[in-house]
Amino acid sequence: MERSYADMPLHYGKVPPWLYTRMGKLGVAITEAIVHEYGRAAFLQRISHPAWFQALGCVLGMDWHSSGITTSVLGALKRTVNERAHELGIYICGGKGKHSRETPAELQRIADATGLDGSALARNSRLTAKVDNTGIQDGYNIYLHSFILSADGDWAVIQQGMNDANGMARRYHWHSPAIRSFTEEPHTFIYGQQQGPILNITDRQAAGTRSGVLQLVQEPPEKLMSEIRKILMPRHHDVKRKDVDLKRLAGVLAVAHERRGPDMASLLLLEGLGPRTLRSLVLVSEVIHGTPSRFDDPARFSFAHGGKDGHPFPVPTIVYDEAIHTLRTAIERAKLGNTDKSDAIKGLSKAAQLLEKDIVPDNRRFEELIEQERKDSWKYGGRTVMGKALPPSAPVTASQLSLF
DSSP: OOOOOOOEEOOOOOOOHHHHHHHHHHHHHHHHHHHHHHOHHHHHHHHTSHHHHHHHHHHTTOOTTSTHHHHHHHHHHHHHHHHTHHHHOEEEEEEEGGGGGGHHHHHHHHHHHHOOOHHHHHHHHHHHHHIIIIIEESSOEEEEEEEEEETTSOEEEEEEEEETTTTEEEEEEEEGGGOSBSSSSOOSEEESOOOSOOEETTSGGGHHHHHTTSOOOBOOOOOOOOOOOOOOOOSOSSOOGGGSOHHHHHHHHHHHHHOOOSOHHHHHHTTTOOHHHHHHHHHHHHHHHOOGGGGSOGGGGHHHHOOTTOSSSOEEHHHHHHHHHHHHHHHHHHHTTOOHHHHHHHHHHHHHHHHHTTOOOOGGGHHHHHHHHHHHGGGGTEEETTEEOOOOSSOOOOOOOOOO
């Protein structure tokens, strides 16, 4: 099993309530859509993939590259997903700091209600924390531990450590079906760039040392995930051309703003939505339905709802709310057997993928696109942690810019 590595700059601060509430609403809607369409196991597989998780954080309006995505997304999901756990069969335990120490007790309460083996789950929780904090001495001290559990007994763990010396964070991903042993290369991914010498007693070549330090805990062998992605999150706050696959972004714009697509019937079913909301829904659709190879440029997903720090542009709250309402309505209709709107949303990501194949993006227009979005931000209820977006001092003629 290979590992992927990336840097996440340490960012401090809090998510404002106006964004945190929306993150929870859209996050649980995306979770429900995945569970309804693909099952609980598929949701666990996605959340254990670091690139997908980063894309999810971007589409929820978090700073696209920072360590804060981990704590904020998991916190928002824990609140809203657990409220619907009896329906979804997904439970999120643990969290940051003192909340991480409550994980065994939370797992035992869930086990008592579901009939799962609480002692085994708590043991798995403690072992994953022990391996990442002690078994791999890479200079990162674990401060977040989240255990995501399905009613079927499968689980994923996301942990994050910080290194004050270099101002970076590292995220660790576990996925129970991929684990053959807790003490020999157990991770689905380790998300962080190597910063120097590392003591890793979970390495396959450390078997001799490990036998004298840790008790080997064997799990039934399962097929390992075969596709691993490398993602390096830079320190710069602004979204640059090099951070985004412009062909993919151009495909999104072609569907949303030019109403181009091979399946126009799907677009007609979403008639009434403005092009700005359609762009958000194309990217939300890809988070729900996209394959792993589609998430190696997570910055692209920040073009759904911007970022709370204003990069690439302020969070358009009006668009955000309309996207939540449209997705929520589609899910409720699908529960009643009316899948027209949910199928239409699914078709958006497919249409973008087909269109991008023949698009030659104009790289020079990328910065202009961001600048236009910022100028128009006040029209969409744009907000950042610094306040609401204001109209420009001089009149601006709004026009949708193209990337091709």
